[in-house]
Amino acid sequence: MKKFVFTLALAAVCFNATAQSSSETSSKSSTLKSLSVPVSPAFSLTDITPTLVQNPTTPKSFALGIVQSVANGGSYFPDNFSAQFAPVWWVDPEGISIYSYLGLTRPESGKVLDDTRQNIFSGLKFTSLSVGFINKDLIHDNIEKSQKIFSIGAHTTLLRAYHKEHTKALNNAINSWHEHALEDISSNQDLIDAISRLNASDKNYQDQINALTEKMRIKLSAPDLKTINDLIIQKPVFAWDVSVATAGYGISSDAIKIGRSGVWTGLSLNLKLDKKATNYFSINALGRYLYDRYQVNDENVIGKAHNLDAGGNLGFELNRLNIAVESLYRFTNGVSDSKNRTVGIISVKVSDNIFINGTFGKDFSGPNKLISLFGINWGFGKEKVALPE
Amino acid sequence: MSNTYNIGTSNGQVSLSVDITTVGLAASRASVLIVSDDSPGVPVAHSVDATGDIANQAIGKGTFLKGKRLTAFTLVNLTGTDPESRATEAVAIRGSYTLSGGDDGAKTFNSPLKSYQDPSVYVIFIIDLV
Incomplete structure (x- = not known):
């Protein structure tokens, strides 16, 4: 028992130290994970994580959901309604x-x-739409007033080959x-x-x-x-995913403007190294374009911004060992940003729920341009724990 | 409320078709029995692939089927590792059943019963042939 408590305490200290280091870094730089093609782009674009997403399988159930939401809100605008569905249904x-x-x-x-x-091309048939009606303050000015926001997005797998x-x-x-x-x-x-x-x-x-x-x-x-x-x-040999979304802001009772728009794309190539499909050599390329009409710049001024992020990684995913190199670049209004990084990542699976992770490399943000992170991740589930960013 | 299909005085072949809509694996089997006794159900049709569909086919003469209860039973196994997605897919499963050859002509029913025991969904359509 003492051994268990000691191990837990040691792991907690290591994890805490890693978490602090990570948060300091991530506050200044984007992560490759943040470029992942979202399945629900309408929600990702507006930074919402709805607790209840309706999945209407008929137009009637979709319309009914909207009508009920409008009735609950007491106005013509639905009250925090979100839905996701594949039109093929x-x-x-x-x-x-x-x-x-x-x-x-x-x-x-x-x-x-x-x-x-x-x-x-079978993924095209199951293209999904996400729709959100929310009341939220997405204009980061001094006025704390929520806007009526309508967001719609689509996600599809353009190509998937095994x-x-x-x-x-x-x-x-x-x-x-x-x-x-x-x-x-x-x-x-x-x-x-x-x-x-x-x-x-x-x-x-x-x-x-x-x-x-x-x-x-x-x-x-x-x-x-x-x-x-x-x-x-099992991972497909090749896959290409795309998501698009746009959000309209109700600035006043008679003015609606496109506040944000986004396009995400991701390509992955996975070469199987054994018959059991537990070892892969993978190359992933991710890209994201975000338009924000009300983005706060470094001078604290609100204005239009065109953000383009591009990144990728390549590496080996072996039975208990992951080795990868990843790069991330950002351009804001056509100018290269400081939030770029190129790092090597190593992850060792100690047991089903415990991973030892290391990140080493070059981060272009902040005064210390070298990254050196080490940590332990553990969990109670069987799913793989994400690497520290 | 029970479903009924009127075979009436028809003595020709009665046909059944089953259309299951799901992204899961599906297998269907239809059988008939006499409600008032303990005799086991007699199979009359089954699916030929994992769509769970039964193509339009004769299931017996009117005189054989009249007074019996027809049950189309479908086992659906939902795939994937996410229980929430499976629950959503379970709700989305649909079944459409068409009977023809009796006095009612071609008649379609769209409201099967469902019982969800993750990752299985049992889709059951029961109808009295009168």
């Missing part, structure tokens, strides 16, 4: 299936498995899943019959159905689902 729901979702051509009955091909072997393995696993799922359904026929014989007019009808489905034994198809999930999380 509105216009072509019949075309949605696991095959179109994963970019596989749908096999026809009797067709050989090897005929299944990959549609590298190895042929990946496509074949995924299709085989899906076919195996279907075959086993039918057997699973068959082995639960007694429970299905019990559901069929329930009285639909019973007030606890849904509860009775839930109680019976909880008893379902889904055994044969479960390993196939795991295989499919393992294949889905």
